[in-house]
Amino acid sequence: MSEFKQTFNSSLGKKLIMALTGLFLCTFIIVHVAGNLFLFKDDQGYGFNVYANFLTHFPPIEVVAYLLYFSILLHALYGLILTVNNRKARPVRYASEPKSPASWSSKNMGLLGAILFFFIVVHMGDFWYKYKFTHSVGYKEYRTNVLTNEMLVTDFTPVDPTFEHSSTTVDNWEITRVKDLHAVVSNSFHNIWYVILYVIAMIALSYHLLHGFQSAFQTLGWTHRKYSPIVKFIGTWFFAVIIPVAFALMPIVYYFCK
Template sequence: MLSTLSRKMLMCLTGLFLSFFLLIHFLGNLQLFLPQEQAHLQFNAYSHFLSGNIVIKIVSYVLYTSIILHAIDGLIITLKNKKTGGQYKTDRRGRASKWYSRNMGILGTLLLIFLVIHFQNFWYVYKFGSPPLDNNGNKDLYILVVTVFKEWWYVIIYVISMAVLCYHLIHGIYSAIRTLGLYHPKFVKWFKTIGIAYSVIISIGFAIMPIYIFFTAN
């Protein structure tokens, strides 16, 4: 059985890896903002490269493992906090803490539900479905993305989920800093500012993508 400290460290490391992956995923998806014809072929070529690269495949297994461990660990920590009456009940920090820091379990659950939907719509269809091929013979993930983002209800779900992600990241990165022992008066303000900036930029950037495609593709 893992100790509380070990669980926090596991949560910290998997969370930081997932945050780094989000950045890479975000940079790759910026190709969706290119002129439509260029975005179509370039995004599919990029996706084909990722799916056939052995290093990327190994990283993807680490990603899947990190998501599962992060979710399970978060669930266990949340249940333990509820069982003990909550961490804020004993030290009376509840009123001073942010609402999202007290509801990380709910935010994490909403993100997990979104991930299941997201994986089903894109990853599963791309890997195990029969998507059409583009003019270069690559699986047409771009058309799949455009087709999904033409649905207004999915765009709304996506944007709301990115708002949830933003708050989850803000608290998660801040907690990771403390878990790693970087909570030094001289640097904590800078780390916190960078963490908030990263969370906002990544979340808004991802949220703009489906909105952009919805209005340009319809």
């Protein structure tokens, strides 16, 4: 037990924790961006609201969600520790910085991580906390005709204060009543300062993943002459370009087009 503890208290152990939690967070990012693509659907928030309701009421996902929160805190904590330790190891900068093959993102992972952590706190406070623990989020009622696919959308006020959601069918109408998180998102995305913060955070995410995704595989020893270029390609184009751009487009489209 002492050897196990000593391993994870070492510099390598901390990097292993960073690598494992980082890769886990990468899988979450994929799911998150896929679900948030419902925001681009022109259905008055139906798809996104049903998706948000599913995430917060399906027990296995709720368990994974709390594991996610723990991973974010652990990743941020160990990132801070490694950054501080690296600074202590070289407290005085060289008069002339030696040339290094290290990229700008690798040298500034602490700064990028701090920006992302601040954004996550703000983001979760605006959406997750309001949705789960306050009564500030309204409700929508969606009536969909199963024969014609016609949809009628109205605001809904539940009589029962403990009401969360419902789905019923009356005659040819499927009636879904859910919290209207889409309205909260739309309101935030029409705030120029929130849009700017969101875009800056996605730029930080891009640079963070540009180095972090490949670094995680190297830390875990999962490197191979044949497969490392594939990892680099995925880390660069999928995680550092496609995903951050998809996220950044959401507030931009809402601010200018919706």
